[in-house]
Amino acid sequence: MNKEIKKNLKIVKKTLEEARLYGHAASVLNFDRLTACPKKAREAQGDTCAMLTNQAFQLGKEKKFVRAFTYLYENRGDLDKYDQVLARSLYRNYQRTKKITPKMDHEFTLIENKAYVDWLDAKDAADYALFAPSLQAVRDVEMKRISLQKDKKDPPYNSLLDLYERGMSETMLDEAFGECKERMIPFLEKIKASGRQIRTDFLGRTAPVEAQARLAQYLLNLIGYDFDRGALSTTEHPFMDDLAVDDVRVTTHYYENNLVSSMFSVLHEGGHALFGQNTPRAHYKHFIDGEKTLGMHESVSRFYENRIGRSRAFIELTFDKIKELFPELTRDVSPEEFYEAVNLVTPSLIRIEADEFTYTFHIIIRYEMEKEIINHGAKIEDLPKMWDDKYEEYLGVRPSNAREGILQDVHWSDGFGYFPTYALGNMYNAMYYNKMREKYDIDRLIRDGNLDVIRDWMTKHVFKKADRLDAAEWIRDITGRDFTPKDYLDYLEEKFGAIYGL
């Protein structure tokens, strides 16, 4: 490594080290704000957090730093495999945000903060009009951000997709979702027509919060989560947060009359956390641990939530524990009944409560609307009707108000382009599940409680290169095949065909 490279690497890493401390502090404040922080202190804590984030943003604008990583990017052929990724990432990010001043960035943040508050109020009142002006402002911010990028993409929505899922484009998504619609719409009709009755009455029975907390601990231990480097907290909306290399936390929410809500949210966030805990330490050292895409991340969380968690083998493995913790709830329930109940297919209005099969329709609806919003300047006041019509078209249900319609998700108060990653995650994990199956009888591993073997396979194949590759390269690296929704659709048809006797 020549002297100039060495010198510039040193400059870059010194700044990133400093920025990381601010980022770490901001993460802890944010985590605390969503868990332990009292209601009336949250706003002030948000302000302190914003100050810390702004310090990190300013560090990233220092001329010496920009010059250094630009040099590295231009000479990336001389860097090791990690620093190449770092140089590319810094350079890409710089192209995207170069023309955004700290002041503008701060203004954007304020608009998004206000949109969040307006969204809360609007959802509470089920009144879209309370949110519409902010939604307009958020779209304006997105369009402004896109217009300020150096390498503009066409159509503009591709810029947003690329932000969350490096290399992803409308063309690829149109094709994937097209296949989904082609196979899933008629299949859903068959399910509806099957007349199969699935018992779910017991899921609404009382499940003491204490016992749910014990189940959560048990499940996280089972999938191989390391509590010495993590923690389980409660919060309003479950999330995973990787605050530091040895600090990857999971949160959940316990509802006394909804056992499966926390059970599967713990598996979902626990999946995210396994990804964080088993990211190579070298990636932290080289400041590239945050390069994995959202689609990759969702693939892992949904793998643990659905492919593992909602499998018959997993229910059989855990049912004794569930019976022990919830004797009343399970008093007249067989493992098979429990398995079927957590896999009931039923078209519904709320995405986060959707079953595994209909979930993709919720994403398709949002994806189609985001394209209208970003590419075609859809009128903000027309969106609720567009939403309701699409629900009627795809799922045969129509919201009776905006709370169970367009106001249900927080995401659009913050921007657009996030939703497709959820659906991509399902498709990715179906592909690597099939790859894993070449080596292991996965159901057997699950039944024997050998979840550590699965985690280790994931570490070796799925987690290892995620930070270094674009999504398309990554899935090819794992499976030897190009991205396709086929494995996912085959899986759905096989699983739900069996349950519904099709």
Add this chain to the structure above:
Amino acid sequence: MNKEIKKNLKIVKKTLEEARLYGHAASVLNFDRLTACPKKAREAQGDTCAMLTNQAFQLGKEKKFVRAFTYLYENRGDLDKYDQVLARSLYRNYQRTKKITPKMDHEFTLIENKAYVDWLDAKDAADYALFAPSLQAVRDVEMKRISLQKDKKDPPYNSLLDLYERGMSETMLDEAFGECKERMIPFLEKIKASGRQIRTDFLGRTAPVEAQARLAQYLLNLIGYDFDRGALSTTEHPFMDDLAVDDVRVTTHYYENNLVSSMFSVLHEGGHALFGQNTPRAHYKHFIDGEKTLGMHESVSRFYENRIGRSRAFIELTFDKIKELFPELTRDVSPEEFYEAVNLVTPSLIRIEADEFTYTFHIIIRYEMEKEIINHGAKIEDLPKMWDDKYEEYLGVRPSNAREGILQDVHWSDGFGYFPTYALGNMYNAMYYNKMREKYDIDRLIRDGNLDVIRDWMTKHVFKKADRLDAAEWIRDITGRDFTPKDYLDYLEEKFGAIYGL
């Protein structure tokens, strides 16, 4: 207010505003480190916290800032009552730390951090030799700090007392503790000789953690703690933390076989928290909310823990709830038996487990040793024997190892002069309890559950001027009398005389 004053006030408050953000962030990180943070992430989180603290320390050294508050101090006659306090505080602090560079401060911090780790190891191994070198280093730091002060005090220990309890001196403490010994030593002999048997068997029975958590909630609500501006978390060692004006948190620790441990720690920390939550908002605005002394703070926490919490009236008020939550534990226990059990006097080795009566002896022992350590250069290797001898002299018990002797408390890994504030707190609150009694039948208020009336009296008389006055002025302002241990000693003799039939 003249222009020059205005200008300098603006400079001072701008810097303090900025420093407060760093301080706020550091507080949250510290709180999180002691509650939610995973074991293996604590060290890194400590480093980030140190960076934030250092940022605040550096701000305090800026020339412009120093010039501005010095000007204010010199013209304090022209300031309002709040800014006078602020100017005096900044100036006093500056006199104390002027010659300490950020680098030295950092070195001191490292020594204290190491001492903390060594203390943990030494306590764990019950091996004083593992801690002795660090204890020596901590004393050297203290002596160095004292020698660098502008207005040196004589003897040097007075500098430390003044740091934690503005205006307090050895002369005053020698006198107060002298009276204590004179009356309490013979009284303790009488208690021992009384032959009175008090039943405590039931205190060791199982008390489910869930029920203890409910009791903690109940108790905090009862004394008037505001959960919208606070929170209750669990931690290894209970503490109160005021992170921001609307964020005053309490922590506790639940032991399944020790109900009273969490019960009284919650009342103790809850007392601290009431002080924080009912500090005038103007004090936050004027950056003087942290001026209250430790003795004042301990007076309030011990007021709620002992004067309220361990009173017969309070046990009678809460006993139904305790029975409801712990039916097994209380199955054969009367309120009177519970009252006596939590007031058993028994000379023992561990300060934090000591009863209300013998507690002061634990403090006197530490106070006498601190004087030897700071004023008379006692040899570090001689301290364990000195400790054991004093326990034998005052309490008639002798530690069998250093863990239950000199290594039991964390404090000396951080410095000296803190302990006396615990005893002062008891004496202060005995004085203002008697003042409150002129207006209210306090036992009646408690029996009727009117704890809010007590909190409001405390707010008006005890909390209101605490930040603005030295301890001696403050207790005179509340009670119209000079500081004296007499009220406290009278109270002890009356209460325990009744229990032990003396």
